[in-house]
Amino acid sequence: MYQYDNIDxxxxxxxxxxxxxxxxxxxxxxxxxxxxxxxRLQNGLYVQRVAPMLRIAVPYGLLSxxxxxxLAAITRRYDKGYAxxxxxxxxxxxxxxxxxxxxxxxxxxxxxxxAIQTSGNCIRNTTTDQxxxxxxxxxxxxxxYCEIIRQWSTLHPEFAFLPRKFKIAVNGAExxxxxxxxxxxxxxxxxxxxxxxxxxxxxxxxxxxxxMVGREIRDDLDPKHxxxxxxxxxxVYNLKGRRDNKYKARIKILVKAMGVEAFRTAVDxxxxxxxxxxxxxxxxxxxxxxxxxxxPPYETLDGEAEHRFVHDATAxxxxxAGWVARNTQAHQQxxxxxxxxTLKATGNAPGDISAEQMDAIADLADRYAFGELRTxxxxxxxxxxxxxxxxxxxxxxxxPLGLAASNAGHITDMICxxxxxxxxxxxxxxxxxxxxxxxxxxxxxxxxxxxPIELNISGCMNACGHHHVxxxxxxxxxKKGQEFYQICLGGSQGGNAQVAQILGPSCSRADVPDVIExxxxxxxxxxxxxxxxxxxxxxxxGIQPFKEAVYGQP
Numbered sequence: 001m002y003q004y005d006n007i008d009x010x011x012x013x014x015x016x017x018x019x020x021x022x023x024x025x026x027x028x029x030x031x032x033x034x035x036x037x038x039x040r041l042q043n044g045l046y047v048q049r050v051a052p053m054l055r056i057a058v059p060y061g062l063l064s065x066x067x068x069x070x071l072a073a074i075t076r077r078y079d080k081g082y083a084x085x086x087x088x089x090x091x092x093x094x095x096x097x098x099x100x101x102x103x104x105x106x107x108x109x110x111x112x113x114x115a116i117q118t119s120g121n122c123i124r125n126t127t128t129d130q131x132x133x134x135x136x137x138x139x140x141x142x143x144x145y146c147e148i149i150r151q152w153s154t155l156h157p158e159f160a161f162l163p164r165k166f167k168i169a170v171n172g173a174e175x176x177x178x179x180x181x182x183x184x185x186x187x188x189x190x191x192x193x194x195x196x197x198x199x200x201x202x203x204x205x206x207x208x209x210x211x212m213v214g215r216e217i218r219d220d221l222d223p224k225h226x227x228x229x230x231x232x233x234x235x236v237y238n239l240k241g242r243r244d245n246k247y248k249a250r251i252k253i254l255v256k257a258m259g260v261e262a263f264r265t266a267v268d269x270x271x272x273x274x275x276x277x278x279x280x281x282x283x284x285x286x287x288x289x290x291x292x293x294x295x296p297p298y299e300t301l302d303g304e305a306e307h308r309f310v311h312d313a314t315a316x317x318x319x320x321a322g323w324v325a326r327n328t329q330a331h332q333q334x335x336x337x338x339x340x341x342t343l344k345a346t347g348n349a350p351g352d353i354s355a356e357q358m359d360a361i362a363d364l365a366d367r368y369a370f371g372e373l374r375t376x377x378x379x380x381x382x383x384x385x386x387x388x389x390x391x392x393x394x395x396x397x398x399x400p401l402g403l404a405a406s407n408a409g410h411i412t413d414m415i416c417x418x419x420x421x422x423x424x425x426x427x428x429x430x431x432x433x434x435x436x437x438x439x440x441x442x443x444x445x446x447x448x449x450x451x452p453i454e455l456n457i458s459g460c461m462n463a464c465g466h467h468h469v470x471x472x473x474x475x476x477x478x479k480k481g482q483e484f485y486q487i488c489l490g491g492s493q494g495g496n497a498q499v500a501q502i503l504g505p506s507c508s509r510a511d512v513p514d515v516i517e518x519x520x521x522x523x524x525x526x527x528x529x530x531x532x533x534x535x536x537x538x539x540x541x542g543i544q545p546f547k548e549a550v551y552g553q554p
Contacts, residue, residue, distance in 0.1 A: 001062050001064065001292065001293065001372060002059075002062075002147050002289075002292045002293070003112070003292070004112045008112070009109070009112070011154070011155070012109045012112075012114045012116070013109050015043070015105075015114065015116060015155075016102060016105045016106045016109050019039070019040075019043050019101070019102055019105060020102035020105075020106075022036070022039045022040075023040075023098065023099065023101060023102050026039075026098075027098070027099060038120065038161075040101075041119040041120035042116065042117060042119070042120045042122065042160070043101070043105065043115050043116060043119075044056065044057070044115030044116070044117075044118035044119050045098070045101055045115070045119070046119060047424070048094070048422050048423055048424055049420070049421075049422055049423060049424045049426075050422065051094060051095045051096075052095075052096055052097070052098055052101070053092055053093070053094050053096075053422065054092065054093050054096050054101060054104060054115060055086065055090050055091075055092045055115060055118035055119060056071070056090055056091040056092070056093070056108060056113060056114075056115050056118065057090055057113065057114055057115055057116065057117070057118050057125050058089050058090050058091060058113075058125070058375050059125060059126065059146065059147065059150050060089065060125075060126055060127060060128045060132070060142075060143055060146040060147070060150075060170075061089035061127065061128065061130055061374045061375040061376060061377075062143065062372065062374055063372070063373050063374065063375065064111075064371055064372055064373075065362035065363070065365040065366050065371045065372070065373070066111055066362075066371075067111045067112070067113055068358050068359075068361060068362040068365070068373065069358070069359055069362045070107060070108070070110070070111040070113070071083060071091055071113075071358055072355040072356075072358035072359045072362070073107070073355075074093065074104055074107055074108070075093055075354075075355045075358070076355045078093070078096050078097070078100045078103070078104050079093040079094070079095045079096055080094075080095045081354060081355045081356075082352055082353060082354045082355060083352070083353055083355075083358070084349070084351050084352050084353075084379075084418065085343060085351045085352075085353060085375050085376075085379045085380070085381070086351070086379070086464075087377055087378075087379060087415060087417075087464065087465070087466055088124065088125050088127055088167070088377075089125065089127050089130075089374075089375040089376065089377060090118055090125055090375070091375070092418075094418070094422055116154060116155065117153070117154065117155075119165075120161075120165070121161055121162045121163065121164050121165055121166075122153075122156075122159060122160055122161070122162060122165065122166065123153035123156065123159055123162075123166045123167075123168065123234075124165055124166065124167050124168075125150075126146045126149045126150055126153070126168045126169065126170065127146075127167075127168075127169045127170075127178055127183075127377060128142045128143065128146050128169065128170045128171065128172075128178050129142065129171055129172065129173055129177040129178050130177065130340075130374045130375070130376040130377065130378075130380075130382045130384075131173070131177065131329060131338050131374075131382065131384065132172065132173075132374075133293060133295075133384070134331050134332055134333070134336075134338050134384045134385060135173050135177075135329070135330075135332070135338070136329070136330035136331060136332060137173045137174040137175055138172055138173045138174075138332065139172055139173060139174060139189065139190055139191055140172035140189035140190065140191065140197050141172055141290070141293060142170040142171060142172035142178075142189055143293045144286065144289040144290045144292065144293055145170050145172075145187070145189065145223070145226060146170050147289055147292065147293075148226065148227065148281070148285075148286075148289055149168060149170070149226070149227075149230070152227050152230070152279065153168075158234070158235070158238070159234050159238065162234070162237065162238055162241070163237065163238070163241035163242060163243045163249040163250075164241070164246060164249035164250045164251075165250075166184045166185075166234070166237070166251065167183045167184050167185075167206075168183060168184065168185045168186075168187070168230075169183040169185075169186050169187070170186075170187045170189065171186070171187070171188050171189065172188075172189040172190075175494060175495065176188075176493070176494045176495050176497075177377070177494070178377070179377065179466075179469065179493040179494075179497075180202055180205070180214065181202060181205050181213050181214045181493070181497035182205040182206060182207055182211075182213070182214065182466075182468075182469060182493060182497065183202075183205050183206065183214065184203065184204070184205065184206060184250065184251045184252070185201065185202065185203055185214075185230065185233060185251075186201070186202035186203075186205055186214050187199055187200070187201055187202075187226075188200040188202070192220065197223050198219075198220050198221060198222070198223070199218075199220075199221040199222075199223060199225075199226060199229075200216060200218070200219045200220075200221070201216065201217055201218040201219075201221065201229065201233075202214035202215060202216050202217070203215060203217050203233060203251060203255055203260075203263065204251055204252040204254075204255030204256065204260070204263075205252065205497075206250055206251075206252040207463035207466060207468045207469070208250070208461060208462055208463050209247055209461045209462075210252065210253065211463070211468040211469075211499045212252045212255075212256065212499075213497045213498070213499065214252075214497075215255065215260040217260060217263065217264040217267060218264070218267075223281060223286060224280055224281045224282065224283075224286070225271075225275055225280065225281075226281060227279040227280075227281060228271060228274055228275045228276075228277060228279050228280055229267075229271055229275070231270075231271075231274060231277075231279060232267045232268075232270040232271035232274060232275075233251075233267050235270050236263070236266045236267050236270055237251045237254060240254055240258070240266070241253075241254050242254070295333070296370035296372070296385055297370070298333050298336065298385070299335070299387070301334055301335030301336075301387065301388075302335070303334040303335050305389075306334075306335035306387065306388035306389050307388065309388060309389045309392075310324060310388050310389075310391060310392075313391075313392045319406070320392060320395055322406040322444060322448065323395055323404065323406035324391060324395075325406075326406050326407065326408045326409060326410065326448075327339060327340045327341070327342065327406055327408040328340070328386075328391065331385070333385070335387060335388055335389075336385055336386060336387055336388065337386055337388055337391065338382060338383070338384045338385070338386070339369075339382065339383045339384075339386045339391070339394065340376070340380050340381075340382050340408040341361065341380060341381040341382070341383065341398065341403050342380050342403075342405050342407055342408050342413050343379055343380055343381065343403075344379075344380070344405060344407060344412055344413045344414065344438070345402045345403070345405055346405075346412065346435075346438040346439060346442045347435060347438065347439075348402075349416070349418075349431045349434070349435075350379055350414055350415065350416040350431075350434050351379030351380075351415075351416065353381070356401075357401055357402070357403060360397075360401050360403075361373065361381060361383075361401075361403070364383065364394060364397055364398070365383055368383060368386045368387070368390050368393075368394050369383035369384060369385045369386055370385055372384065372385070377415075378413065378415055379415055379416075380408070380413070406444060407444070407447060409452045409454075410447040410448070410450070410451075410452060410453060411437070411441050411447055411450060411453045411455050411472075411520075412437070412438050412441055412442065412447060414434055414437065414438075414454075414455040414456065414457060415454075415455075415456040415457065415465050415466055415470070416430050416431060416433075416434040416456075416457040416465050417430050417457065417458050417459050417464035417465035418430065418431065418459070418464075419431055419433075419457075419458075419459030419460075419465075419476060420459050420476070420483070423459060423460075423464075425459075425460055425462055426459030426460045426476060427459060427460045427461075427476045427477055427478040427483070428459050428460070428476025428477065428478065428483035428484070428485065428509070429459060429476065429483065429509075430457045430458065430459040430465060430476060432509065433457055433474060433476075433485065433509060433512055434457055436509075436512065436513050437455070437512070437513055437516060440513040440516070440517065441516075441517075441520075449524075449530070450520060450523070450524070450534065451530075451531075451533050451534065452533055452534070453471050453472065453533075453534045453535075454469075454470045454471045454472070454491075454493075454535075455470055455471065455472045455473075455474070455516075456468075456469065456470030456472075456473050456474070456491075457473075457474040457475075457476075458473075458474070458475050458476065459476040460475075460476060461475070463475075466493070467488060467491075467500070468488065468491050468499050468500050469491040469492060469493040469497075469498075469499070469500065470488075470491050470500060471489070471490070471491060471492070471500075471534050471535045471538070472487070472488075472489060472516065472519065472534075473487070473488040473489070473491055473500045474486070474487060474488075474512065475487075475488065477506055479506065482508075483508075483509055484506040484507060484508060484509075485506055485507055485508070485509060485512050486502060486503075486506040487502075487503040487504075487506075487507070487512075487515055487516075487519070487550075488500035488501055488502045488503060489501055489503055489519070489538055489543055489546055490535070490538045490539065490543065492535060501543050503519075503543065503546060503547060503550060504547055504550065504551055505551075515550055518549045518550050519546055519549065519550065521549065522545055522546050522549035522550075523537055523538075523546075526541050526545055528540075
């Protein structure tokens, strides 16, 4: 993984001291709330419903065991002993005192971490596939490109105060696990017929009040122009994006208003004057960055022997077999698999992780995965490099930690924002809904029978829970001061990207589990075989049968 050089470390250390002085001035009354607002947001500090919240950057989801232990120590010392993994692969702590935040940032800087640009109208943390570098279907490793974007965007003076926040995702695999169609800019890496790396750019994707699927504006771009083309896109957006209405300030609104062809023309005109400028990437720069992401010291293994070990162990223990089938992924390296540790145990808020669990996962990463781990868009943890013959031991080690659930990709492995329990923007609570659904559908045999289902919950139209792209999406709404929930179906964040359709009138919180159960019963009745997934059945049959199942009328 990337290691800070002296420039990186100096920048982060100086930023800590700048914010320490800004915080002291605010607490002494020399800075007003309005003056402090942009300063704290640029350092990831929110003021939420019941306490401040600090969002900590995890660039493209990659962490070392040392960094995870530092996060555990921070939650013990400054918070309530737990953290939350966000859909942008970051960590959040929900109870820090404002006066402690500079010390937290200093502790983060000591392990090459920060909270810079995790909030505010700037370029946010770049995300990617949680299996980057090891996925069996990977064509190009996206991590070097993500790191280049991180370095270019961090404290970029031209893009520090954009019309609105700006999110970039990069994918380098055949399957899109980075949701590039739903980002302000999505970048697909691929190889052309000559096996040379090329870039495809999508713009104008996003969720929130007006969900949109990104549109392609450039294909077959040479990697050397990664930053010059991003510069051109951001300059057009910075100049033409609306600043009079925050609900219409995202780049997706600009692309729709201009039309994708006109937007492309404007970007090309801007790019023509800068594409060979100082941010053009040389082969030396690209190769040097790629050198930070070399493979760990894998053992040369007997693949058949490793497979046989797993086969025999799964034959003896059906619970272990279920975990292997759903929580492990094929790997590029013979004899290894990538393991998903779901943070979705029944009774716990999805994405929450305790300090004790963080310390334990750090130990497991050292023991089984070369001291590295990843956070995921689905609010989980991945150990990317586990030897197959170690899978049984790892699974047993996860059990006393409450982290051995074999539900990855299934209905209880849901995405859920913090909702009204924490967020001042939320219309309704999300976590109690998630817990009610976990309890209703906890039986693993039932989940396995249903097959893979993505269920996403948001507490408001800002869509931090990505309800628009869930196979089943749940949105909290306010109806005359009462919390209600709108259900939508058919969303897809991958290659066949689609925005979900609203099912019908909203329901009360108490009725949500019953409504979801009716939807699932309808799916089981509709599917043409046990192998037809929920999303495939929905795409084949449409929304009408589900409407009839829930509302009892055509």
